[in-house]
Amino acid sequence: MITELAVDGVPVLLAPTTGPMHAGLAFRVGLADEPLARRGITHLVEHLALHSIGVADYHYNGATTTEFTFFHMQGAEADIVAFLNGVCRALTDLPMDRLPVEKEILRTEENGRGGNPADMLALWRHGARDYGTVAYPEWGLTGITPDDLRAWVTRYFNRGNAVLWIAGPGLPDGLELGLPDGERQPAPAASSALPVRPAYFSGPPNVVAWNAIVPRGAAAGVFTAVLERVLFRSLRQESGLSYTVRSGYEGRADGTAEITALADALPEKQGAVLGGFVDVLAAMRLGLIDEADMTAVVNQRAEELTRADETGGLLPGRVFGLLTGRPVQTLEQDLADLRAVTGKDVAEIAAVACADGLLMTPGRTRADWAGYAEAPAESTSAVEGVAYPMINHPEVRLIAGDAGVSRTGDDEIVTVRYAECAAVLAWPDGARRLIGHDGIQVQVEPTLFAGAGTVVREIDARLPAELRIPMPARDPDTIPAPPPAAPKPTWRDRARVLGGYASRYAWLAGLTLMTLVCGLGALFALILLITGDEDAPGLGPLAVMIALAVVMGRAAVAQVREMRE
Amino acid sequence: MLPAMLPRQPVLDPAAAYPRIAALRTALDSGDWPACREILDAAEPVERTCLTTVAADADGVADFLRGVLRGDPADGAAGALLGRNLGGTPEAERILVDAAARSPYDPAIWTARVGTARSLGLGASEARRRYRRLAAIDPHHLPGQSAFLHHLCAHDAGAAHAFARTAAAEAAPGSLNPVLIAEYHLDRHLTGDRRHLAAEEVRAEIAGAADRSVRHPEFRRTHGWVQATSTFAMAFALIDDQTAAASLFASLGDFDSAWPWERLGDPATVISRYRKRASGGER
Numbered sequence: 001m002i003t004e005l006a007v008d009g010v011p012v013l014l015a016p017t018t019g020p021m022h023a024g025l026a027f028r029v030g031l032a033d034e035p036l037a038r039r040g041i042t043h044l045v046e047h048l049a050l051h052s053i054g055v056a057d058y059h060y061n062g063a064t065t066t067e068f069t070f071f072h073m074q075g076a077e078a079d080i081v082a083f084l085n086g087v088c089r090a091l092t093d094l095p096m097d098r099l100p101v102e103k104e105i106l107r108t109e110e111n112g113r114g115g116n117p118a119d120m121l122a123l124w125r126h127g128a129r130d131y132g133t134v135a136y137p138e139w140g141l142t143g144i145t146p147d148d149l150r151a152w153v154t155r156y157f158n159r160g161n162a163v164l165w166i167a168g169p170g171l172p173d174g175l176e177l178g179l180p181d182g183e184r185q186p187a188p189a190a191s192s193a194l195p196v197r198p199a200y201f202s203g204p205p206n207v208v209a210w211n212a213i214v215p216r217g218a219a220a221g222v223f224t225a226v227l228e229r230v231l232f233r234s235l236r237q238e239s240g241l242s243y244t245v246r247s248g249y250e251g252r253a254d255g256t257a258e259i260t261a262l263a264d265a266l267p268e269k270q271g272a273v274l275g276g277f278v279d280v281l282a283a284m285r286l287g288l289i290d291e292a293d294m295t296a297v298v299n300q301r302a303e304e305l306t307r308a309d310e311t312g313g314l315l316p317g318r319v320f321g322l323l324t325g326r327p328v329q330t331l332e333q334d335l336a337d338l339r340a341v342t343g344k345d346v347a348e349i350a351a352v353a354c355a356d357g358l359l360m361t362p363g364r365t366r367a368d369w370a371g372y373a374e375a376p377a378e379s380t381s382a383v384e385g386v387a388y389p390m391i392n393h394p395e396v397r398l399i400a401g402d403a404g405v406s407r408t409g410d411d412e413i414v415t416v417r418y419a420e421c422a423a424v425l426a427w428p429d430g431a432r433r434l435i436g437h438d439g440i441q442v443q444v445e446p447t448l449f450a451g452a453g454t455v456v457r458e459i460d461a462r463l464p465a466e467l468r469i470p471m472p473a474r475d476p477d478t479i480p481a482p483p484p485a486a487p488k489p490t491w492r493d494r495a496r497v498l499g500g501y502a503s504r505y506a507w508l509a510g511l512t513l514m515t516l517v518c519g520l521g522a523l524f525a526l527i528l529l530i531t532g533d534e535d536a537p538g539l540g541p542l543a544v545m546i547a548l549a550v551v552m553g554r555a556a557v558a559q560v561r562e563m564r565e
Numbered sequence: 566m567l568p569a570m571l572p573r574q575p576v577l578d579p580a581a582a583y584p585r586i587a588a589l590r591t592a593l594d595s596g597d598w599p600a601c602r603e604i605l606d607a608a609e610p611v612e613r614t615c616l617t618t619v620a621a622d623a624d625g626v627a628d629f630l631r632g633v634l635r636g637d638p639a640d641g642a643a644g645a646l647l648g649r650n651l652g653g654t655p656e657a658e659r660i661l662v663d664a665a666a667r668s669p670y671d672p673a674i675w676t677a678r679v680g681t682a683r684s685l686g687l688g689a690s691e692a693r694r695r696y697r698r699l700a701a702i703d704p705h706h707l708p709g710q711s712a713f714l715h716h717l718c719a720h721d722a723g724a725a726h727a728f729a730r731t732a733a734a735e736a737a738p739g740s741l742n743p744v745l746i747a748e749y750h751l752d753r754h755l756t757g758d759r760r761h762l763a764a765e766e767v768r769a770e771i772a773g774a775a776d777r778s779v780r781h782p783e784f785r786r787t788h789g790w791v792q793a794t795s796t797f798a799m800a801f802a803l804i805d806d807q808t809a810a811a812s813l814f815a816s817l818g819d820f821d822s823a824w825p826w827e828r829l830g831d832p833a834t835v836i837s838r839y840r841k842r843a844s845g846g847e848r
Contacts, residue, residue, distance in 0.1 A: 239694060271688025275695070283666040286638075369655045369685045370662060 040138025158182025167312025287347030641668030653684025739783030
């Protein structure tokens with residue numbers, strides 16, 4: 001039984017628990033709210049807010065997810081009260097003196113994180129904004145100032161944008177919170193970087209992963225669990241191709257849910273894991289769902305819900321729902337929704353999911369053969385503007401125009417338009433990396449392009465300061481240098497460049513002919529000269545013809561020698 | 566020249582030996598799906614799989630088969646035929662993905678998918694996965710074994726040899742499956758190593774395979790017997806065991822198969838030459 005209360009203007013969901021008391025304060029702000037240039041700011045707030053709690057042996061923590069940030073604790077009532085009051089106090093007056101240290105801690109924490117499949121799917125699906133920013137490093141940390149933090153806290157960490165849950169006998173005494181006034185902040189709309197779905201892109205060699213956005217609800221939850229069962233049976237039990245097979249369901253504020261599934265693969269089995277995965281998705285798409293799987297999933301889910309409800313485990317989900325405008329459901333309603341899911345409902349969700357699917361194929365494998373479109377990894381066009389060829393590598397060009405910057409060459413075009421730029425990384429040595437809304441990047445290295453200093457100044461002038469991400473100085477050894485110039489071709493190299501044997505024979509024939517012409521000409525002139533003919537040329541032209549004949553002749557001999565080798 | 570003096574032209578059309586092929590072609594050409602199904606449903610699994618390959622050479626039946634599938638998406642026979650008709654293309658594969666999902670125990674579909682795994686370059690592990698799905702339904706399905714062997718030969722001769730040996734050893738005495746041994750050795754011989762067939766152990770292995778297959782007392786003329794016998798005949802002809810080749814040519818009578826002779830050139834010409842040589846007419 002859930003009771004809805006309020007403390008200091010913050011809605012509270014209270015439910016009894018058979019286990020230890022726990023509570024959590026959640027705010028409707030997460031990674032999806034962070035502009036790329038401020039990536040990490042919410043996490044930083046979370047760390048600063050918890051710093052003042054400082055008691056290591058209690059069960060408390062904070063978490064920043066895509067849409068929510070929450071602080072939770074399990075323990076004695078008095079400790080929970082002190083914790084919640086302490087977090088709120090810290091939020092209203094962040095310990096800014098801790099800023100450098102906490103930034104350092106976050107950087108260390110981040111170094112332990114690799115690009116996980118969920119992040120890569122988010123990046124390819126959403127690009128460099130809202131639900132895609134989760135994939136990026138906490139680039140904002142360096143540039144975030146105390147003023148930035150205060151503005152962020154004022155907007156998001158207020159009583160209008162918070163909900164508290166308490167699993168325990170009642171509202172504890174002494175709970176003050178004391179959060180400032182503010183408004184509920186809706187989650188951002190999700191961007192798309194996928195013009196066509198279903199789509200695929202190539203990821204790391206040891207995993208196949210997939211996600212889809214579907215209408216949220218019990219049927220989508222059941223489908224997620226059925227998918228895992230079928231994948232597990234096919235890829236692990238029947239074929240032994242994968243060890244880890246998992247699926248996940250995460251509701252979103254906008255009434256959708258993200259379904260994710262993954263299966264690991266040995267690199268030498270990647271083709272088979274992909275093939276088996278594709279086959280399972282095809283069966284789902286066609287609505288071929290086993291009643292026995294449905295029943296097993298529904299029963300298991302019902303038991304999990306019932307058990308979680310006993311210890312207040314459903315409270316965080318209900319709090320998130322309330323923060324995004326969904327009414328608070330009871331366990332009985334949840335169970336009724338679950339039991340009402342039919343095979344047809346699941347088949348419908350499966351079809352929607354497969355049509356929206358984004359597949360991450362292992363290594364260099366593709367999925368176009370299975371009807372998945374290649375997700376765009378480059379731009380469709382370059383901007384118009386001034387082209388700067390790469391030093392010693394002129395086929396690679398940097399193009400800077402009014403609309404943005406492109407880099408072309410190597411059969412690839414990447415473009416970031418100023419109007420669609422998510423962020424620009426700025427190094428002290430002048431290098432810039434523009435990141436477009438679609439996640440496509442253009443790296444500008446002034447050392448590689450003559451005149452690129454102009455481009456850098458243009459970029460800095462055209463992009464608003466809030467998109468700029470200052471980067472620490474690079475080790476001089478890591479600043480790229482132009483590729484070495486190819487040795488200047490000699491005239492014989494040019495002959496070689498002309499191509500294969502045919503042209504070399506033609507070259508030889510030409511040389512021979514010219515030698516003969518010059519030689520005979522010289523001979524004829526010499527005869528005229530000797531016979532004292534009045535038309536005889538002077539000594540100059542004669543010398544030139546002899547010299548030409550010698551040069552051509554030697555060239556012809558050299559060519560013959562070379563062709564013999 | 567009198568017709569009687571014309572050299573005998575090899576009969577390469579499989580329909581000559583298997584009348585159901587002609588019947589299926591007629592039914593396909595006239596767009597008579599119930600008749601197609603009647604023929605396919607009456608066939609043994611291996612025969613049925615072989616019959617579906619008829620669609621590969623049938624022109625203008627794709628739209629007819631698409632229509633059948635629209636009417637009944639779960640018709641695995643239509644899926645297999647359309648998959649064959651579309652060749653090793655991505656569209657064929659997409660038809661076969663759905664067909665395999667709807668009819669996961671249809672050996673004709675999995676045999677076709679072993680072929681598309683190769684033509685689409687989906688990798689060794691995926692070809693093996695598909696073959697295993699087939700073997701789980703029928704561990705001795707020769708058309709699928711042959712397709713998988715074809716794939717293995719192109720990538721891993723050692724694995725191909727092992728596969729052919731195992732499949733031959735596990736098959737019933739007198740069955741067609743040991744022909745995989747001959748197929749393997751012919752492939753080695755024809756893809757570069759021209760001394761391959763000269764090795765004594767290779768000759769012995771081919772002879773042993775023939776003894777357990779086309780030369781076994783329990784050998785029956787089930788669907789595929791012509792190609793199996795013809796393949797052994799070619800192997801013996803190339804090893805220069807003309808006696809063995811002649812005896813197999815004799816048992817083939819008027820029938821021959823284009824595969825694998827076409828690997829040597831125009832099959833009719835090549836077969837005529839080797840038949841003549843085996844009968845002592847040309848050395």
